[in-house]
Amino acid sequence: MIKHIVPLLLLLFLLNNPLPAQKSDTTRRSLNHYSLAIGFGWAHYINSLEIGKAEATIDHPGISLKFYWEPEHRLSLGLESGYYRIFGMTREIDNEQSGKVTLSAIPLLLNVRMRIVDHFYLSAGAGLALMLNRVSGINQTINSTILSLSNYQFSASYLYPLNRYWIIGGEFKFLNFGKTDDWIYSLQACCAIRL
């Protein structure tokens, strides 16, 4: 009898300890995670040039890179960068020469994104951008890098999770570069991975 009692008592002791009382919790079990997304697509410059408007090419590829912290509710915070060719232009100066100019931008924005309904998100962001201006022809090539301190983005995106880690979708966004007061909009296909 004693041979049975002691092991049973030991078993009783061991089993009781790992059983915690269930805590009531007002939050969902944490779904905190991070995601890294890349987008690629078409970017269109809303041509507001006053010089060389007709000569500007305004449709180029655009690429974006986003890193988000996605807590368990609707809001996410993130950083966005990318590369956009705003416009290109070849302008005749006289019969003998012409100049070629391009303006590109690398934004660095702090974003807030909100899930509106399932899979549909709206986002807004503000931050810095590096503007890259290149002029060639007319005897010389000149590269200028300008820091733009006033830049914004507003976007709407549809993101569909393929599985626990991979997400695909599309995004439509407006970007404003304050230094040159230029607007572009971009339609991109996105692919994200949950980290």
Add this chain to the structure above:
Amino acid sequence: MKTRPLVFLLLLALCGCNKDRELAVPTAGPNSLINETYPLPAFSRALMDGVYTVVNGNQLVGDQVIVKSNRTHLLIADATGNYFILQAGYLDSVVFLQGYWRYGYGDDTGLASFYIARSEGGTELVTGVQPQTLILRGGYGKGSESPVSEITLQYQRPFSQTVRNSNFYILAHRSGGRTSDRLPVSENTIEMIGFTEKLGSTGIEVDVRLSSDGIPFIYHDPDINIRLTQKGPLAGPIENYTWEQLSAFVRLIHGEKIPTLEAALNYVVDSTLLRFVYLDMKANRDAMAMVIPIQQRILQRAHDKGRDLRVFVGIPGTEVLEDLMTYPDYQLIPSLCELSVDDVRAVNAQVWAPRWTLGTQNDLVRQMHDENRLAVSWTIDAAPWIRDFINEGSFDGLLTNFPYVVAYYHYTKE
């Protein structure tokens, strides 16, 4: 998408709400009466110079104004920043004045017109005789509305002997005013140099920069930006570009080309009566070797034409001071120094130009006068301060974005 324009407008509202860089100048149109008159000669317009009492129209211009003729027009200015720019003509011994008024510190503007009846000074003015009585009767309006609000100005007295004997310089900043002052022409342009005398200026300050191939030109900011230029393909530091590139790709906001320094100064000599030019050396690199020869040529041309014109190379900081001191015979170069009076003496500058926030500094100004130097203060814009500097200070000139306010306080001085 119907919502896209609305969204875009909302975004534009967030990101760029203050797009009004221009303020339209009201005009009476090609059929206005002034086009049917004979232009009033300059000597007749000069007879109108004086201090006037405002009989009607005090709600706009207070109790007193000055009328001052210039090379092409008449300026009427009050104490608070309101001014009129008027063309003058005559028909049958009646003098007609037509143009517009503007509140310089804001955006209020409108049409304005006056007439001077035969018996109220018109006949004398047309015949070139100082009138015994001189009354300007007219009206002003808002925007392009007809000038129906009554205004009547009665000649009170001429400018005092002190004022007529003084050689006070009313210096216009950036050749006339800033882009943000919403004048009809861009800052630092030949067009502005042609306009500035209408505002009461007798001298100008211009900002000098250097293209990458060494051509001095006038432009304030270090970079090509949407504040000063029409949106074009170039961006970044303006001194990165050659003169040819700037000429091809850059236009200022009212469509003007950036002028070279030499072209701007030649225009001052040939087409204006301006008497003082301050070259504010903004160039990133040593520019004296390029600028001083231009200064010398212009001074020679002005002398040959009998023009009363002084052109000073400006010294805004120690780097420019050191650059000037490397120039041969630098003490003979007409210069204007913004630094201390000791620095003024070190380079033998002809003008000392302290910042206005240091006060009237009457003792130091007196010292400069004793050494046969001039003293001007910059850049003073608030009307109460302009009044105090003129009434209590001893400066030989004030640099301002509101030359008509300086004109009012200077010309009303007893």
Add this chain to the structure above:
Amino acid sequence: MNQRKGTFLLFLLVFPALAFAQTTTRIDSFNIASSSMRYPHQEKKWDFRIAAGLSMVKPPADLLENAIQAPLVNIHMIFGLPYRFSLEGDLTTILVSNQLALGPRWGYAWRHFSFNAGYDLAFVYGQMKVGGFNNASVVWIHYPSLSLGYRLKNLALTLKGECVVVANISQRSGENEITRERNFFNGITTALYIEQRLWKDHVFVIGLKDNYEKFYWPTWMLFSTFNRFYHIPELYFSWIL
């Protein structure tokens, strides 16, 4: 027989230990109204809460002669009082220019709607060395305000309008008083705030504000003489601590 009984008894003693505690249903007791700060609501008496954030502001290019966006650091505080009153304080700083605003609110809620009326008195102090001289600015501003709130399940929307009346501006450069102006209407501000949870029960505030003003306190050091109203947009992010 006794051995079997003893074993059975022990089994009865042990067996309950194997019965896991009942999993309770998750209860989300979060209340956006009481967790928010901008949404007008009856703050818990004597309760003190604080939020920290950033405002991204784009001052007019006329003043700065450039397109610049400046971050203003913001601390917002609320202290609950009886009878639907509360006291709100706001500290906003860009180091060379600082505003502290303090004032009471009185609010009322009805179903998903609520409103409050408030008044703040703000003190602005700025100091900056320019051209070798110490420049300083002291400003007093009145901000009467009205806020209207609407509450969804986990989200609160607030529309706030403020009147801006400058009581006194005194600005000095070195020894000289450059500006002294008193008692003028300086414009209005309109703001929309969205408050919701970001992480666990911590609420995040996103705001969009338009300052339609002549004198904008963070730009005092420009000594602007313009007599013009400007729209100055502001994007606001804040975390309720």
